[in-house]
Amino acid sequence: MARPEFHKLTVASVERLCSDAVAVTFDVPAPLADLFAFRAGQFVTLRNGDERRSYSICAAVGTPLRIGVRRVDGGLFSTLLVDRVQPGDVLEVLPPAGNFTPAGGDHHGLVVAGSGITPALSIAASVLAAGARVTLLYGNRRADTVMFGDELADLKDRYPARFQLVHVLSREPRDVELFSGRLDAAKLRALFGTVVPWADVDDWWLCGPYGLVTDARSVLSSLGVPDGRVHHELFYVDEPPPPPLRADDAVVRAAATCTVVLDGRSTDVPLPAGVPILDAAQRVRSDLPFACKGGVCGTCRALVVSGEVEMRRNYALEPREVEAGFVLTCQSVARTTSITVDFDA
Ligand code: FES
Structure with a gap:
């Protein structure tokens, strides 16, 4: 199979989501429409000179191609996208890729933190539109760092009976203690033991930093959820780097x-x-x-x-x-x- 190539796409709009994050929507010309048709949860890779970065698509299937970008410390590419890209700019983009994509299932559970919401939003909006149920646990530091808060609230309004949304904030107290603190193994156990109906979830989708993904995997495994029903996408690794190579190695x-x-x-x-x-x-x-x-x-x-x-x-x-x-x-x-x-x- 031919290796995918970069294509020039024009930026249609840039929406500011919070102080350090934007959503960038692309115009996909008709001749490229099939190539850039995406499944929920996929990503695209952007190129700027020698730099490349992958960004998850944060749009429902069948809607315009849109990515969510949060500025990361020292990240030249994310800084370019968050602070400088304007409608009309042209960016080089690889067609959608990735297998973090649901296929069927009546009830999807999503456990995400920070910018891990981007593929989760695509999955949630797409499967809700197709008639499925969604339970979304979304961890952030504070309310003002929540990406897509308004769009999630809109989904909740549109699908009140089929969409359960749980915000957990680590650095801002909430009225209910259960929804305050880090979304770690202890918090997940507490949520699963009370408000979250984990037993009838068909597939779990985990997205965020390494610690969250491994915590959620181990909690779900301890509850007897089979590995094959748990899928993950890592956004960054907050683990220590590997030890330096030894001089006598x-x-x-x-x-x-x-x-x-x-x-x-x-x-x-x-x-x-x-x-x-x-x-x-x-x-x-x-x-x-x-x-x-x-x-x-x-x-x-x-x-x-x-x-x-x-x-x-x-x-x-x-x-x-x-x-x-x-x-x-x-x-x-x-x-x-x-x-x-x-x-x-
Ligand atoms: S480029 Fe090697 S794992 Fe991403």
């Missing part, structure tokens, strides 16, 4: 050669000791796929065909993919002096 000492296969073409790339495969290979193959470079999105996945690598972080690949030999090239350094990785696999 073989990984550090061994420079290697890496053969990169992409779109059927092989290229030999010198791989300096300790440098991730993606970083080294991009110097000669600028067409390599990537988005987050943080081990979260999975865009840089490739199969190790020969040699050995060490993957230092992985928040994207399933255990079965790792077992099959796939790695995140943005997180992988050489373990042998000759390696071949296949991005087409």
Whole structure:
């Protein structure tokens, strides 16, 4: 299958959601309409020079393509989008991708925090429109940092019997103690034991930082919810970085050669000791796929065909993919002096 390409899309509108977040809506020209048709919960990747970032679509299926963006500290791309992008600007966008998408089910449970609301809003609005029930637990620091608060209230008004919305604020007291504090394992247990009808939820959708996703997964697992009914999308990882490579580690000492296969073409790339495969290979193959470079999105996945690598972080690949030999090239350094990785696999 041909690798997706970037297309130039014009910004139709920019809505300010709160002090540090906007929603950006794109005009999709008719010839690109099929290519940019999206499923609930998918994302698009934007490119600005060498920088790429993925943003979740925050729109119901069948409505204009819209992404939600929150400014992150030091994030050049998010700062550009939140503070400078105007209607009429043209941005380079990859077609929608991602499998964080519901298929059927009568009752969907969503547990999200912060900008994790973006795919959740798309899922909630889409499945509610299709007649399903939704229970949404939404954690934020304060009321003024809540993204899409008005749109969620509108959904609640439109579907009062089928949409349960629970706001939990960590740094602002609420009238009901249950709705104050961090949306962590203890809070989830308390909510599931009282106001949230977890037992008849068909599928769970978790989106936000790593801690929230792992907490929610372990609580749902302890309640007997099968793994296959719990889906997650990570937005950022608030875990400590991997330990630095040791100077006497073989990984550090061994420079290697890496053969990169992409779109059927092989290229030999010198791989300096300790440098991730993606970083080294991009110097000669600028067409390599990537988005987050943080081990979260999975865009840089490739199969190790020969040699050995060490993957230092992985928040994207399933255990079965790792077992099959796939790695995140943005997180992988050489373990042998000759390696071949296949991005087409
Ligand atoms: S680029 Fe996102 S996991 Fe490697």
